[in-house]
Amino acid sequence: MRWDIAIVGAGASGYYAAIHAAQTLESYGMSYRIAILERAAEVLAKVRISGGGRCNVTHDQRDPKILIEHYPRGNKALLGPFHHHGPDQVIEFFNELGVVLKTESDGRMFPVTDRSDTIINALVAEADRLGIQVVTKSSVQALTYDPSQSFWHIETTAQPYQARTVLVAAGSSPQMGRLLEDLGHKMVPPVPSLFTFHIQDARLQGLMGLSTEVSLRLLDSQGTPSKPLVATSGPLLITHWGVSGPAVLKASAWGARLLSEWKYQCFIELNWLPGSTFDSIDRALEEFSLKEAKKSMNFNPFSTLPKRLWERMITTAGCGGEQTWAHLTKEQRIALATELTQGRYRVTGKSTFKEEFVTAGGVDLGEVRFKDLSSKRVPQLFFAGECLDVDAVTGGFNFQNAWTTGYLAAQGMVAWLMEHPVEARD
Ligand SMILES: Cc1cc2nc3c(=O)[nH]c(=O)nc-3n(C[C@H](O)[C@H](O)[C@H](O)COP(=O)(O)OP(=O)(O)OC[C@H]3O[C@@H](n4cnc5c(N)ncnc54)[C@H](O)[C@@H]3O)c2cc1C
Structure with missing residues (x-):
C-alpha cells in the first residue's frame, strides 16, 4: 500500500x-x-x-x-x-x-x-x-x-x-x-522534565498542603549556584515528599539537563519573601523589633507568610515561642533573615508530576x-x-x-x- x-x-x-x-x-x-x-x-x-x-x-x-x-x-x-x-x-x-x-x-x-x-x-x-x-x-x-x-x-x-x-x-x-x-x-x-523535588527537612515537616509564593534558585550539591543560573518564582506547595507547585516545576524544566547530570542531588535556595533580599529583610527586622518591642514574635508576625510557616521560621532561627520582639538577638535576627530569604534545602531525588x-x-x-x-x-x-x-x-x-x-x-x-x-x- x-x-x-x-x-x-x-x-x-x-x-x-x-x-x-x-x-x-x-x-x-x-x-x-x-x-x-x-x-x-x-x-x-x-x-x-x-x-x-x-x-x-x-x-x-x-x-x-x-x-x-x-x-x-x-x-x-x-x-x-x-x-x-x-x-x-x-x-x-x-x-x-x-x-x-x-x-x-x-x-x-x-x-x-x-x-x-x-x-x-x-x-x-x-x-x-x-x-x-x-x-x-x-x-x-x-x-x-x-x-x-x-x-x-x-x-x-x-x-x-x-x-x-x-x-x-x-x-x-x-x-x-x-x-x-x-x-x-x-x-x-x-x-x-516537569517533576517535583524530594526533600526531607525538619523545617518542612508537618506543613504539607501549605502553598505560598516564593522565588527559588538552583544550587549544586556543594551549594554553588547553577551555571547557567536557574531562578524561578511562583507558588510553591509543600507536599509529604518535599516540594511541588509552579516554582518547582519551572525549575525542573529550566534545570532539566543540569539536574539529570547531578543525579537529582542538589540544593534549592528559597526566598519566602520574593522581591526582598537578605540585607533589606535584616534592616526591616531590626526596625520592626524596635517598633513592636513589647509584642510576641509568634502572634505579631513581621510578614504576611502563612502562620504555620512563620512559626517554623522563628523557631528555626532559635526564637522561643513566647519571645517578644525586644528579645530578638543579632544572631537570631541574622538567622531569621537568612531563613526568610536564603533558606537552603537539600534535594535528594525527584518525583513525577502526575x-x-x-x-x-x-x-x-x-x-x-x-x-x-x-x-x-x-x-x-x-x-x-x-x-x-x-x-x-x-x-x-x-x-x-x-x-x-x-x-x-x-x-x-x-x-x-x-x-x-x-x-x-x-
Ligand atoms: C500525564 C500527562 C499530562 C499532560 N498534560 C498536558 C496538558 O494538559 N497540556 C499540555 O500542553 N501538555 C500536557 N502534557 C504533555 C503533552 O501530552 C505532550 O507534550 C504531547 O502529548 C506531545 O504530543 P506528541 O503528538 O508529540 O506525542 P505523543 O502524544 O506522545 O504521541 C506519540 C504517539 O506515537 C506513538 N508511537 C511512538 N513510537 C511509535 C512507533 N514506532 N510506531 C507507531 N507509533 C508510535 C505513541 O504510542 C503515541 O501514541 C501532558 C503529558 C502527560 C504525560
Whole structure:
C-alpha cells in the first residue's frame, strides 16, 4: 500500500498534522491518501490523561515573543512558527470543530466541558470525515528512503507500507530516536522534565498542603549556584515528599539537563519573601523589633507568610515561642533573615508530576527547517511535537508546540506533494 502521507504516531501532533494536511488538500480539490500508524491500541492516549483529564489545550498568551519564554528548549526556533500558527489559530480550529475553549485565571485554556474526550472526539470525528486511515497496533520498526523512486519503505509489526512523505510524530519514543539516528539524524539524549523535588527537612515537616509564593534558585550539591543560573518564582506547595507547585516545576524544566547530570542531588535556595533580599529583610527586622518591642514574635508576625510557616521560621532561627520582639538577638535576627530569604534545602531525588510530564531532548533542532519542519538530512521527512528537542513548562505550552509544529509539517508535506504530482513522476 502506498500513501501520500504516512504519519508515525497517533498523538496530538500526528492527528493535528493529518487533519490539516487533509483539509488543505481537500480545499485544493486534490485526492490524497493519508494514514496514521500507531503502535498502541488506543489513539490520543496522552490527550486523554492530560491536564488531570481536562486537557489543557493551550495558553491564552497570544504574543509569540512572550509565548516562547515558556520553552526552555526550542524557544528561538518556535518564534517564526508561532507567528504562523499560534494559540489564536488553535482556538479557531477547535471552534470550527464545535469545541469551545475557556480561559482560567492563570491563562490556561481547557474545553468548556472540562473533559479531554471532548478534544479526542472532535479530532477523531474530523479525521474520519476526511477519510484519514488510522492503523492501530502497528509499531513502525524501520524507515528506509528509496532515492531511485523517491519514496519511503515503512516496516511495521503488522505489514509493510510505502509513502511519499513521512511525518515522525512519535513523541519521546527512544526506539524511534534510534531509527532517526540510523537515518543520520543527531538526537539530543532524552531527560525528564516537569517533576517535583524530594526533600526531607525538619523545617518542612508537618506543613504539607501549605502553598505560598516564593522565588527559588538552583544550587549544586556543594551549594554553588547553577551555571547557567536557574531562578524561578511562583507558588510553591509543600507536599509529604518535599516540594511541588509552579516554582518547582519551572525549575525542573529550566534545570532539566543540569539536574539529570547531578543525579537529582542538589540544593534549592528559597526566598519566602520574593522581591526582598537578605540585607533589606535584616534592616526591616531590626526596625520592626524596635517598633513592636513589647509584642510576641509568634502572634505579631513581621510578614504576611502563612502562620504555620512563620512559626517554623522563628523557631528555626532559635526564637522561643513566647519571645517578644525586644528579645530578638543579632544572631537570631541574622538567622531569621537568612531563613526568610536564603533558606537552603537539600534535594535528594525527584518525583513525577502526575498532571503533566514531558521529556527534554529529541531531534536536534539544527537539523530541522522550522518553516516546514522538514529534515535537513533526509528528503520527504518531517517532524512534529515532542519528538523534537522542544519542551515547555506547564500551562498548555507543550500541546501548543504539538499543534504548531503539526500544522507547519502538514503544510510542508502538502507543498512537497503539490510540487511533485504523481503523474509527472510515475
Ligand atoms: C500525564 C500527562 C499530562 C499532560 N498534560 C498536558 C496538558 O494538559 N497540556 C499540555 O500542553 N501538555 C500536557 N502534557 C504533555 C503533552 O501530552 C505532550 O507534550 C504531547 O502529548 C506531545 O504530543 P506528541 O503528538 O508529540 O506525542 P505523543 O502524544 O506522545 O504521541 C506519540 C504517539 O506515537 C506513538 N508511537 C511512538 N513510537 C511509535 C512507533 N514506532 N510506531 C507507531 N507509533 C508510535 C505513541 O504510542 C503515541 O501514541 C501532558 C503529558 C502527560 C504525560
